[in-house]
Amino acid sequence: MTDFWGVELLAVASQDAGLGLGDAIWGALRLDVEIFQRVEEFAPDRRLGILVTLLAGLSRGIAQAFILFINRVQPLRFVLSLLLEAIFFVAGFIFWAVSTGLVARFGFGVSLPVDLVTRALGLAHAPQLFSLLGALPYLGVPWLTLLSLWTALAFVTGMRAIAGLDVWGAFWCMVLGWLVLQVLQRTAGQPVMNFGRWLRDYVAGVALVSNRQRLQELLQSGQEHQGGDRRE
Amino acid sequence: MNSWMPGRWRRWSFWVAIALVVIVVLPGTGLMLRFAYLTLRGTLGLALDLAVVGLMIFLVAAFLAPLEALGWWAGWYGDAVKTTPVGELAAPVAGDRPLSRFVVYLDGIGQASDEALPEGEDFLRRLAAHLPDDIAILRGIMPYSVLNRPMTEGRWLAVFWRWADRLRLRNPQNLLGLAINLRNVTIVAVSADQRYGPIYNQGMAQVIYDSLQANGYPLGSGTPVTLLGFSGGGQISLGALPYLRRALGASIEVISLGGVFSGNNQFLQAEHVYHLVGDRDSVERLGPIAFPRRWKLAFLSYWNRAQRRGKISLISLGPVGHELPGGILDAEAQLPDGRTHMQQTVDLVVEILTGQRLPAPPPRQQVNNYERYQANDWHQLACARDTQALPNPHYFRPLAAWLGRLILPTAPERAAGVQFEVFTAPPAWADWVGRRLRLIWQAPLLQSVTMDVHFSGETAYSLRQGVVHPARLHGWRQVTPLESLAGSRSRDDQLVALPEPVEILTAGESEEPGLVIVSEPIQTTGVALALVQFQAALGNETWQARHFDPVAREFLGPEVVLRLPEPVANGEGILPATARRLDQMPLNALGWYVSGVPDGLGGFVVQSLAPRALLRWPPQQVITGQRAAWRYVKREAWQQTTPGTVSSVLVSERRLSAAALLSEWQVGDRLLVVHVYGGIGGEQRERAAQAGLFFGHFAYGVAEVIHEPLANELSLAIRYQQVYAHNVDGIIAGMQAWWRYMGDRQVGWLGTRPVADILIRFPPFTGSYTLGGETRSPLTGFGRQLEAMMARYRVGDGTGATFVGPANNCAQDSNQALYDTIQRVLAAVQGPDPAGLQAWEQCEPEQAQRLQALLRLERSLRRQLLPLGSVRADWQVENDSMLGISLEDRPLRNLARGLVSWRTMLPRLASDTVVKVFLEHGASALVLRTNQVGGDHPEIEPVVPMTL
Known part of the structure; x- marks a missing residue:
């Protein structure tokens, strides 16, 4: 069991003996429809979806920590920023789960309890637990792309399992849910987003820059600054 | 790039890739892998586990690897860490x-x-x-x-x-x-x-x-x-x-x-x-x-x-x-x-x-015009012949104090400068004629355009097609602008006049005697100049002519035998010049300036020819007034296209009398030249003009009002700063005297193309400013900018080729230099010291007024050249290596760059635009037009360059 393959060897063998967290994650990674269908059985793990998402958010935050470095965030604030980022990730996820639930209900006529959607879609975040490795130099970027694809497949599998939709139905449900969330963020959700941004900057101690163009500008200006130092 | 990779390796990696794909795609591979792992573990035991542990450690190490750099950037190590x-x-x-x-x-x-x-x-x-x-x-x-x-x-x-x-x-x-x-x-x-x-x-x-x-x-x-x-x-x-x-x-x-x-x-x-x-x-x-x-x-x-x-x-x-x-x-x-x-x-x-490693020589070329023209012996440089005594020295003058041939050293012999074979020298140095000296061009500002030359694939292809590229420089490191000038063609056949001042290094001061110049040598044709009228053909390419007598002001000087060798036709069968019925041409009445060399038989070889009617001052006509002046420049100048004719018309939008306007032009005045040429039509229509539309070519230049001693009258000396892409004729981007670029009977355009040279006199730009004891002239600064641009063109920013595209062509790049110059002059004069500027303005009210006019000109030029408002980034950044890039390389970006400055995409439109801005700001301009001038040439007709 302490094998380097992780939890899987025994988990596969003991699937019927009651499911633990490890089994659930392993099932999600394998895109196992049955695991998603039995998601309600994890009675003690009602917060399972949230937990997986939180860990995934933390992992993803570490992979993208270079943005904090470029912004010259100091160590303590750096750690706090990572935690905050993970919490935001979870918050974003919950909104998305709700909007996906709404799309399923009004778009596809499938009524799904929010709790169920949260658990299933949260579990589907399992591949993102490995986002951490996205911080690896050079290999990290393709790795993150791979994980995104993997996660998308897990979402589709999860939606299929809990809503009984076909593959395309599940796919569109996911995409539309995401679109609804985007629209909400840019309209009614603006104040919340602004608050989030303010909080992020407050914790980081600097006005965080995250888009590619601005990051490049920051790197450029830093170089000129150092060039200036050199001439002194 | 795989040429050095053995085929065996390529095949091997291909099969590995296929195997990997199969392993991943086939169902049940997970189980197989697991089985394989368990078996391996059974056999290799500890070793396998160690390998796995090693892999884990490597991943952790890799994970932590960026930390040092990131922490350095974020300042986590503070100032305590010093490198x-x-x-x-x-x-x-x-x-x-x-x-x-x-x-x-x-x-x-x-x-x-x-x-x-x-x-x-x-x-x-x-x-x-x-x-x-x-x-x-x-x-x-x-x-x-x-x-x-x-x-x-x-x-x-x-x-x-x-x-x-x-x-x-x-x-x-x-x-x-x-x-x-x-x-x-x-x-x-x-x-x-x-x-x-x-x-x-x-x-x-x-x-x-x-x-x-x-x-x-x-x-x-x-x-x-x-x-x-x-x-x-x-x-x-x-x-x-x-x-x-x-x-x-x-x-x-x-x-x-x-x-x-x-x-x-x-x-x-x-x-x-x-x-x-x-x-x-x-x-x-x-x-x-x-x-x-x-x-x-x-x-x-x-x-x-x-x-x-x-x-x-x-x-x-x-x-x-x-x-x-x-x-x-x-x-x-x-x-x-x-x-x-x-x-x-x-x-x-x-x-x-050490620059000893030279790549394989580039491939052989197809025969091009440059190679064809070699057959014309009378147009090749031959020091022994060209430096012989002139038939009647009193009626000739040297084209320049120092004239000579540029000789590119071989790669191992490279040192500062190039060799210079002296054809003419000032009297005090007459014994140096025929000697080879070292020529050094001191141009610290050109350091940034000194670059390694390595031909690109496209250059090699273009070379095979017959275009003349600097093949001798292929593989050379840190090629200077002077070396690229000397080595642009396959032979050392570039005659140049050295611009003043020329510093002389005698053998005592340095290892070997040499000459030092501070601006670009001027490509020219012929060593001596005379003013003559053709009298009669003597047969065998020779003519009886008579010198001009400056005292009598008529062609009453001694007779002279002139040799006008028939030039070699270009690849399309078009003769660059003819001498047919020269004596009966209307332009013969006022005579011709002929530039050339002694023929060694008591005569003189006419290598280059200029109608006196074109270059003499005052002009044939003066037009003033806003509408009339602009109408002439825009339309009328190009309406008269009778072959064999010239015109010189002075225009100004200011309402002045002709006499008042003429009196502004004085000996020593320096002028900005805007040059455009058209195409060759008629029975022997050139291929480039087959479609009926001809875009033409644009260049800037400088001219000066001089006193011409041969005619004892005012005249115009013109030279061009040709930002010229590589071509089949062997024309080299650089400073070219009128005698070379226009008048040359083998490679010049006077005999075959309609040309407009517009000479602009606008003291805020063509005059100079004294500031802090230093004299600055925008026109001189412009020349420096063009020198850099021409040097870049000669080596194609190191690729060996300059390709013409929407973003880079003669008109675009010349105007980039114009724009840069005015910006620089304004920046330099206005400077960081506003109080100093104010004091200067009070001391020098006339100059201050001119500076204001220059500022207004800059605004108008910017509006016209960059109508879309966004300044092309590469027009602001110095030495942005864009040359040698063909359209395919960055198609969209290239096209967008061209469109932003669309008025400079068409040569004649660019010329009109620039001249109009100057005229609107009060300049006067002398429009010199020529239409296929020389002997009778009925096989061709002028094609006017298109505009919008």
Whole structure:
């Protein structure tokens, strides 16, 4: 069991003996429809979806920590920023789960309890637990792309399992849910987003820059600054 | 790029890839893998587990690898961390003269301390022994730490690394050595990473910069730098390159010894990249596989674009591996030719650094006009013939005080300047005629356009098609503007006049006598000038003519026999000039200026011809008033196209009397020339004009109102600053006298094309300003800008070819220089001292007024040349290497650049636009038009260049 393959060897063998967290994650990674269908059985793990998402958010935050470095965030604030980022990730996820639930209900006529959607879609975040490795130099970027694809497949599998939709139905449900969330963020959700941004900057101690163009500008200006130092 | 990769290897990697895909895709492979693992574990037991643990440690190490650079950037280490060891010179250098180059050695991934591996240090010692002492070698940089901190010191694992390093030095095969390699591989990955790379590479550039500075690199001198990277050092060199280049402002080249590097490094910013690889190098081969931007598929990646531009030389090392034993730096393994691997590497690097390594000569060309014209012996330079006594010296004058032929030294003989064979010299130096002197062009501002020349694939193709490219310069390093002028054609057949001032170095002052100039030599034709009228044809290409008598003001001077050799027709069968019925041409009444050389038989060879009616002052007609002046420039000037005619019309939008306007033009006035030519039509219509539309060509130039002693009257001396793309005629971008570019009977355009030269007199631009004891003239500054642009055109920014496209053509690039100049003059005059400027304005009200006019002109020009408002980025950035880029390279960006400045895309429209702006601001302009002037030539007719 302490094998380097992780939890899987025994988990596969003991699937019927009651499911633990490890089994659930392993099932999600394998895109196992049955695991998603039995998601309600994890009675003690009602917060399972949230937990997986939180860990995934933390992992993803570490992979993208270079943005904090470029912004010259100091160590303590750096750690706090990572935690905050993970919490935001979870918050974003919950909104998305709700909007996906709404799309399923009004778009596809499938009524799904929010709790169920949260658990299933949260579990589907399992591949993102490995986002951490996205911080690896050079290999990290393709790795993150791979994980995104993997996660998308897990979402589709999860939606299929809990809503009984076909593959395309599940796919569109996911995409539309995401679109609804985007629209909400840019309209009614603006104040919340602004608050989030303010909080992020407050914790980081600097006005965080995250888009590619601005990051490049920051790197450029830093170089000129150092060039200036050199001439002194 | 795979030419050196054995076919066996390619086939092998193909099957491995197929096998991997099959393993991943086939169902049930998971179970198979698991089964395989359990079986392997049963057999190999502990070893397999150790390998797995090793892999885990590697992943953790890789995960932590970017931290040092990121922490450095974020300032986590505070100021306490200083990049202490800054490297040192591998050998003492010349103390008495400036260093010509700095070489910075970056070792492979085996380096753990501030010393390279023993073989690396051995290599540097041998290299230093073989290089001249004006090349400095910098060693001791730790390329795998942005803090230049060795692994063996000041780290919590330092003890471990020291131990590993010791064991590995004792036995290169030791496994712990592998640990050092793997640790540094993670750093190479950081440098190649698109997220961490910019930070790491900046840090490395900073380390190299500090190191150069600490070891005597003269900052601001532009001394070129070579980054010499072994293995992973190749990636580190290429990563740091763009940042280092910006910080130093110098040209930087990279020599990679079996380098492993990614394809998204900024290869285009390198002066050149030499990539030395052995056939048995299995480590280097990882690069083209592991980095997708180096795959051929990624044809727009920097790597592939740089290859197409000829920026990369792949050099095979033969049967050589990577590391010891059998590697690039192995001092024992021998090659079939008896040298050791190490010796071969040292030889190659020395050849590169000293410019002895020349690439294979470019392919032979198709016959072009330039080669055809060689058949015209009378138009070739022959010092012995051309420097003979003139038939009647009193009626001739030399075209310039110093005239001579440029001679390109061979690569091994290169030194400062080129050779100059003297054809005419001032009387005091008459005994130097026929001698070869050294000619030096002192132009510190042109340092940035001194560049390595390596032909791109497209250049080689274009050369095969017959276009004249500077084939003799292919593979040369740091080609100066003077060398590119001397070496642009395959023969040393460029006659030039030296512009004043000419400083003379006598043999006592330097090793050999020489001449020093400060501006570009003027390409010209003929050594002497006379003013004559043709009397009668004598047959056999000779004519009876009579000199002009300046006292009697008529053609009553002595008779002279002139030889007008029939020129060789171009590839389309069109004669560049004819002498048919010259004596009966209307222009013969006022006579001709003839430029040429003695024929050695008592006559004079007319190599170039100019109608006096065109160049004499005052002009034939004066037009004033806003509408009339503009109507003439825009339309009427091009309506009269009778072959064999010329016109000279002075225009101004100001309502002045003709006499008042004429009186403004005085001897010594300098003028801006705007030149446009049209096409060749008629029975022998040229191919470029077949479609009925002809775009033409645009150029700027300078003219001066002079007193012409042969006619004892005012006249105009015109020369062009030709920003001219490579062509089949052998016309070289550069300063060209009227006698060469227009009047030359073999290569000039007077006889075949309709031409408009508009000479603009506008004191705010053509006059000068005195500021702080210094005299500045926008027109002179403009000339300097064009000199740089023309030098870039001659070598195509190092690619050997300048291709014409929407973003780069004669009109666009000339106007870029105009725009730059005015900006610079304004910046220089207005300067950082507003109080000083105010005082100057009060002291010099006339100049201040002119400056205001210049400011207004700048605003109008900007509005006209850049109507869409956004200034082209490359018009602001100096030396942005855009030449030599064909449209396919960056199609959209190129097109967009062209469109932003659309008015300068069509030559005649560009000319109209610029002239109109000047006229609107009160300038006067002399419009000189010629229509296929010379002898009778009924086979051709003028084609007017199109405009909108």
